[in-house]
Amino acid sequence: MKLLKFLSFILVMSSAGFATAQETESTQQERKAGHLNNNRFKQLYQEFSSPNQYRSASGAPGPAYYQQQADYKMDIVLNDDTSVLSGTETITYTNNSPDVLEYLWVQLDQNVRASDSKTSLIEANGAAPAQQASSFVNSYMGEAFDGGFKIEYVKDRKGNNLSYTINRTMMRIDIPKAMKSGDTYSFDIKWWYNIVNHTIDRARSGYEVFDDGNKGYVIAQFFPRMAVYSDVEGWQNSQFWGRDEFALPFGDYDVSITVPADHTMDATGVLTNRKEVFSKTMMNRYNKAKQSYKTPVIIVTQEEAEAASKTNVKATKTWKYKANNVRDYGFATSRRYIWDMMAVKIGDKDVMAVSLYPPEGNPLWEDYSTIVVASTLKSYSRMSFDYPYHKAISVHAKSQGMEYPMICWNYGRPDAEGNYSERVKYGMMSVIIHEVGHNYFPMIVNSDERQWTWMDEGLNTFVQYVAEQDFGQWYPDAIAPNKAYPSRRGPAKKIVNYMGGDQDFIAPIMTKGLNTYNFGANAYSKPATGLNILRETIMGRELFDHAFRTYSQRWMFKHPTPEDFFRTMEDASAVDLDWFWRAWFYSTEYTDIGVKDVKKYYVTSKMNKQVREMIEARGMKESDLPPLVYLVEEGAEDFEESMKTQTLNDVTTLQSYIMDNISPEDRANLKSPRFFYDVTFEKPGGIPMPIIVEYTYSDGSTKRETFPAQIWRKNDKEVRKVVASEMEITKIMVDPDEETADIDTANNAWPKRKKLGEFKKFKDNVKN
Amino acid sequence: MKLFKIFILTIIFPTVVGAAIHKFYASTTKIEYVPQEQSVQIITEIFTDDIQQALSKRNLREIHLDSKKQTPADVLLLRDYVFKKLVVYLNDVKQEYDYIGLQYDIDRVKLFLEITNVSSFERIEIENKILFDTFEDQQNIIHIKTPNARRSLVLDKENPKGLLNF
Numbered sequence: 001m002k003l004l005k006f007l008s009f010i011l012v013m014s015s016a017g018f019a020t021a022q023e024t025e026s027t028q029q030e031r032k033a034g035h036l037n038n039n040r041f042k043q044l045y046q047e048f049s050s051p052n053q054y055r056s057a058s059g060a061p062g063p064a065y066y067q068q069q070a071d072y073k074m075d076i077v078l079n080d081d082t083s084v085l086s087g088t089e090t091i092t093y094t095n096n097s098p099d100v101l102e103y104l105w106v107q108l109d110q111n112v113r114a115s116d117s118k119t120s121l122i123e124a125n126g127a128a129p130a131q132q133a134s135s136f137v138n139s140y141m142g143e144a145f146d147g148g149f150k151i152e153y154v155k156d157r158k159g160n161n162l163s164y165t166i167n168r169t170m171m172r173i174d175i176p177k178a179m180k181s182g183d184t185y186s187f188d189i190k191w192w193y194n195i196v197n198h199t200i201d202r203a204r205s206g207y208e209v210f211d212d213g214n215k216g217y218v219i220a221q222f223f224p225r226m227a228v229y230s231d232v233e234g235w236q237n238s239q240f241w242g243r244d245e246f247a248l249p250f251g252d253y254d255v256s257i258t259v260p261a262d263h264t265m266d267a268t269g270v271l272t273n274r275k276e277v278f279s280k281t282m283m284n285r286y287n288k289a290k291q292s293y294k295t296p297v298i299i300v301t302q303e304e305a306e307a308a309s310k311t312n313v314k315a316t317k318t319w320k321y322k323a324n325n326v327r328d329y330g331f332a333t334s335r336r337y338i339w340d341m342m343a344v345k346i347g348d349k350d351v352m353a354v355s356l357y358p359p360e361g362n363p364l365w366e367d368y369s370t371i372v373v374a375s376t377l378k379s380y381s382r383m384s385f386d387y388p389y390h391k392a393i394s395v396h397a398k399s400q401g402m403e404y405p406m407i408c409w410n411y412g413r414p415d416a417e418g419n420y421s422e423r424v425k426y427g428m429m430s431v432i433i434h435e436v437g438h439n440y441f442p443m444i445v446n447s448d449e450r451q452w453t454w455m456d457e458g459l460n461t462f463v464q465y466v467a468e469q470d471f472g473q474w475y476p477d478a479i480a481p482n483k484a485y486p487s488r489r490g491p492a493k494k495i496v497n498y499m500g501g502d503q504d505f506i507a508p509i510m511t512k513g514l515n516t517y518n519f520g521a522n523a524y525s526k527p528a529t530g531l532n533i534l535r536e537t538i539m540g541r542e543l544f545d546h547a548f549r550t551y552s553q554r555w556m557f558k559h560p561t562p563e564d565f566f567r568t569m570e571d572a573s574a575v576d577l578d579w580f581w582r583a584w585f586y587s588t589e590y591t592d593i594g595v596k597d598v599k600k601y602y603v604t605s606k607m608n609k610q611v612r613e614m615i616e617a618r619g620m621k622e623s624d625l626p627p628l629v630y631l632v633e634e635g636a637e638d639f640e641e642s643m644k645t646q647t648l649n650d651v652t653t654l655q656s657y658i659m660d661n662i663s664p665e666d667r668a669n670l671k672s673p674r675f676f677y678d679v680t681f682e683k684p685g686g687i688p689m690p691i692i693v694e695y696t697y698s699d700g701s702t703k704r705e706t707f708p709a710q711i712w713r714k715n716d717k718e719v720r721k722v723v724a725s726e727m728e729i730t731k732i733m734v735d736p737d738e739e740t741a742d743i744d745t746a747n748n749a750w751p752k753r754k755k756l757g758e759f760k761k762f763k764d765n766v767k768n
Numbered sequence: 769m770k771l772f773k774i775f776i777l778t779i780i781f782p783t784v785v786g787a788a789i790h791k792f793y794a795s796t797t798k799i800e801y802v803p804q805e806q807s808v809q810i811i812t813e814i815f816t817d818d819i820q821q822a823l824s825k826r827n828l829r830e831i832h833l834d835s836k837k838q839t840p841a842d843v844l845l846l847r848d849y850v851f852k853k854l855v856v857y858l859n860d861v862k863q864e865y866d867y868i869g870l871q872y873d874i875d876r877v878k879l880f881l882e883i884t885n886v887s888s889f890e891r892i893e894i895e896n897k898i899l900f901d902t903f904e905d906q907q908n909i910i911h912i913k914t915p916n917a918r919r920s921l922v923l924d925k926e927n928p929k930g931l932l933n934f
Binding site for chain 2: 421422423424426427482486497500501502505757758759760762763766
């Protein structure tokens with residue numbers, strides 16, 4: 001019994017990371033208080049709500065999952081002279097929930113720029129010694145422009161007025177009879193508002209005035225839209241403050257838009273009166289474009305757009321569209337637009353990639369916009385599901401990037417002489433990839449943007465990175481002389497500055513966008529980088545891609561929550577990621593892992609000093625012990641130079657064991673390590689990442705080994721690992737490719753290298 | 769100190785009724801104090817197209833950066849502009865820089881500057897007015913790293929200066 005105890009004591013001592021001598025003493029000290037489970041690998045039961053009939057534990061929609069339907073029939077008129085947009089709409093709302101609805105909530109997002117908007121009131125400020133004129137006017141001189149909705153009436157289908165209450169960007173409609181489960185109710189709203197110049201205050205929607213006086217309109221959030229009613233939120237009750245975007249139910253749209261007859265327009269939905277609004281020439285070109293898979297075909301040329309810009313016809317034209325299963329609606333119209341299209345094969349279907357841009361966008365836009373749209377659809381379809389709509393349009397707006405179903409606005413404008421910098425070019429390509437990508441997240445995988453910006457921006461920025469790299473590979477001439485597309489977001493290294501920054505100004509990703517400090521890093525870069533790390537480092541592409549596709553397809557045309565994403569990623573991959581979600585999404589922890597210490601050992605059959613002292617303390621003799629193999633640290637008192645040249649054949653205890661227990665044939669398979677390294681890895685950072693180690697051997701060769709993140713489960717500060725090697729190790733390096741977002745790489749190598757920072761490297765280069 | 773904190777908060781929450789993504793005007797400056805070398809090492813990173821536009825406007829001629837047309841005079845103008853607009857005070861004393869050089873990185877230019885013989889300091893004040901002359905919305909982000917602390921500042925036209933105590 002005693003012997004067994006002793007041997008297990010030696011074992012425990014060596015495997016646990018903590019000291020032993022103090023341990024015996026600590027029994028004398030005051031007893032430590034107990035604690036709750038604060039293990040970083042604890043399951044997320046407290047953070048997650050319980051799975052239920054609506055949302056399953058697997059992350060899939062549950063058997064009782066429901067979503068509401070809102071169908072719209074709208075007549076819209078644009079007054080180009082006054083920049084007023086007006087419309088009448090019939091909303092048909094279907095209550096698919098099991099609940100009885102006593103009232104309906106409609107969103108009036110344009111009221112964010114009403115004269116009584118409260119948006120500026122939630123921004124704290126102090127007296128500044130100097131202020132921009134525009135911001136001074138906004139702060140102290142009242143609101144000059146009223147861009148809020150003017151509601152002319154809300155009526156039932158028989159023409160009776162319905163009572164309604166407007167609470168800023170939300171309108172409650174009191175319906176005469178409560179809607180039971182399965183009921184459908186229709187009502188009419190007539191409205192108008194002043195369109196804002198979006199180039200002045202960077203509004204998502206509005207007009208731009210070109211040098212010749214003509215306007216380009218990119219119009220969205222332009223009609224009263226139904227709010228979402230769901231099993232997680234009830235009616236959405238978070239106001240539109242201007243940042244956190246939209247939560248919208250799916251529905252079918254039947255829309256007529258009347259604009260000046262010389263305008264060129266595109267919009268969400270299938271154009272149903274093409275013959276009425278297209279000239280013969282346009283029709284011929286359009287039919288050609290449907291067959292053109294390599295290059296875009298121009299439908300309206302630059303000369304034609306410039307000629308139209310010189311007219312200002314008073315006649316109007318009505319464009320009619322039908323869109324099924326979309327969550328929103330947008331359109332762009334101007335007499336200055338050039339229009340091109342090409343076809344792209346997605347699965348067994350043809351989709352049209354479309355661009356709409358003023359001459360100001362050239363030469364950049366005619367060269368790249370439409371091929372970028374086509375390339376984006378291919379990449380996103382591979383990563384999620386085949387693009388289900390019939391077209392994707394990229395519209396050029398001056399300084400705007402914003403997404404709607406099938407249509408989006410994108411910036412990237414050459415200067416007056418037609419020159420553009422690399423930044424403008426890649427900015428334009430990236431924003432097109434990003435905004436077209438939003439068709440998938442959140443237009444189709446319809447997460448609640450008002451609550452969780454990261455669910456669409458983060459996932460979309462992640463796939464954007466994949467699509468950018470694809471584009472670079474498929475169109476090498478477009479990115480030359482770069483060899484790979486210069487992505488701004490995605491690779492782990494690029495998030496280090498943010499995650500290593502000042503903790504006072506970092507919020508967890510699981511924070512409402514409005515309440516974050518650095519919105520871009522928080523909602524776009526960090527979640528995108530986290531997914532990239534899962535894909536490249538933790539799960540591997542095969543498992544990750546399958547799980548990510550499963551999530552996308554499960555929640556296509558539905559309303560997922562963050563948990564549905566987290567659960568599906570685990571459920572479809574059999575990789576428990578609770579620790580990763582907690583660290584990366586629920587906290588502001590960062591990664592910092594290093595090599596703290598390396599001890600070198602040699603093997604001998606001669607009892608070492610440590611064990612001799614132990615058995616003496618217990619009154620035992622060497623003969624009491626079974627045959628043991630001893631490790632002696634290089635440089636220790638009982639270390640002998642001869643141990644360095646010994647091989648395992650010289651260790652008698654080992655040899656006798658092998659002779660007795662292992663057959664001569666099997667002996668050939670045994671390795672014969674001569675060098676033993678006791679490596680202590682430290683983790684000053686909170687995130688338990690895998691330890692990716694690269695060993696460099698005396699002959700210059702290298703080997704990599706990865707210890708999964710779970711190696712940190714019992715000791716969050718440091719872990720030891722014995723590395724047995726047949727060759728001497730000259731260097732040990734943690735995270736050699738910088739793929740874990742390690743914020744401090746100064747401790748990543750043994751022997752401690754003199755870490756050359758970017759500054760030092762540059763300075764040394766300059767000197768030489 | 770409290771007032772300063774409020775400044776930072778108001779700046780970091782942009783009051784723009786914003787869009788999903790738009791062209792933003794920002795530069796990043798990393799300042800690291802390395803006591804072993806008694807050196808304050810500065811890397812300031814600016815969008816090349818923005819700085820080219822500003823320098824061309826200021827000098828009433830086309831300045832070419834990251835291009836075959838770039839002349840040594842263009843680089844000098846860039847250097848002097850940064851020297852003038854980016855000012856570091858250590859314990860209230862204005863510092864001089866050694867200019868180490870510049871490097872282009874796709875769409876950005878990085879300038880490497882060094883302050884030498886810095887044995888210690890308790891207070892660092894940074895004024896960064898780079899591009900405030902050209903873009904109303906320009907923000908200049910500063911990251912400061914010492915062996916014991918990491919701090920960040922966001923400077924803009926209304927608050928071009930920030931003070932940190934260590």
